[in-house]
Amino acid sequence: MDTTPYARRTAFETLRRKVPRGDQLRHDEDRIRRELIELRGVAAAKDDLVSLMVHDLRSPLFGQVALLHLVLDELGPEASQVRRDIEEALRISDRVFDSLEDVLRVRFLEEGKLPVHRDPVDLRALITQALETLHGVARRRRVALTKQIEGKEIAWVDRKLVQRSVQNLLSNALRHTAAGGDVLVLARCAAAALDIEVADRGPGVRDDLKQRLFDDFGLLERPQAEAGVGFGLGLRLVKLVAECHGGAVSVRDRPGGGSVFRLRLQARTAS
Structure with a gap:
């Protein structure tokens, strides 16, 4: 290894150029902070949009389930196959509703807003x-x-x-x-x-x-x-x-x- 004064100065200058200066570090830190704030805003907007979609989807789903129950109540004993089909449609609707509820449960649990009742x-x-x-x-x-x-x-x-x-x-x-x-x-x-x-x-x-x-x-x-x-x-x-x-x-x-x-x-x- 060359340890002459010239070699040491050359190595020092090379290292100094590679290491960011204080103002560069502050600039990078500010940029990262701005990007984090922007990402948090995007994530919050996404969560709000998902919640709105869930609420908007639940209303027509409730209406569909109510109509299926009305049809089921009016069926005669001879319509056994139709009754089975409607009951299956109701079970599917229940699963869709549960999936929509899961979206809200996950968000509230992540935010610590869903109380746990033991x-x-x-x-x-x-x-x-x-x-x-x-x-x-x-x-x-x-x-x-x-x-x-x-x-x-x-x-x-x-x-x-x-x-x-x-x-x-x-x-x-x-x-x-x-x-x-x-x-x-x-x-x-x-x-x-x-x-x-x-x-x-x-x-x-x-x-x-x-x-x-x-x-x-x-x-x-x-x-x-x-x-x-x-x-x-x-x-x-x-x-x-x-x-x-x-x-x-x-x-x-x-x-x-x-x-x-x-x-x-x-x-x-x-x-």
Whole structure:
């Protein structure tokens, strides 16, 4: 290495030119701050627009559901097929309404504006009700649904938020399980924690993608599907519900193929 005075001066001048001066650093800092403010404004405008769209979509959906109920009430006993079709249309409308509500729930949870109401909840009833909302989907897809409850059956949680989270996990499991497969819901409640697991028989999730799917509108690459499969807002809501209960959500491989999604909540239990 050349250590002559000339070489040292040359190295110093080269380094000085590469290191930004104080005024340049301040300029860059101001630019970054302005860009962050602009991005926050864009994000806020997007959230406001989405909320307005949800409210605008709910009104005609309510009207559609009301009309379907009127038609259903006026049908005679001979119109059994029409009755079944209308009942299916009502179930689809319910799922659309739930999806719209999820958009608002996610936003309010992210902003800390959705209160969490903890009450003693019968876990067996909660899981059963969540399964009942998706029995029709499972039957059409020819997927078996089973449940298993272990430990305490009463936990202090927000029933509506937790039940909606279980429904989202079940919907995700049914979407990725092929005909002839099975989906298992396991609730395990101990002294201070509640674990709810939903196991599917889908293609599984790569290790490097197992956290991204809980992000807002996360995309996953699946080997036997399109380039990207959207998991959307449903799993994002599950993560937020877990966090507002002092818990977390995770996914692991299921023995024999598929994935196991676990919702862990800090939940005081009762006998």
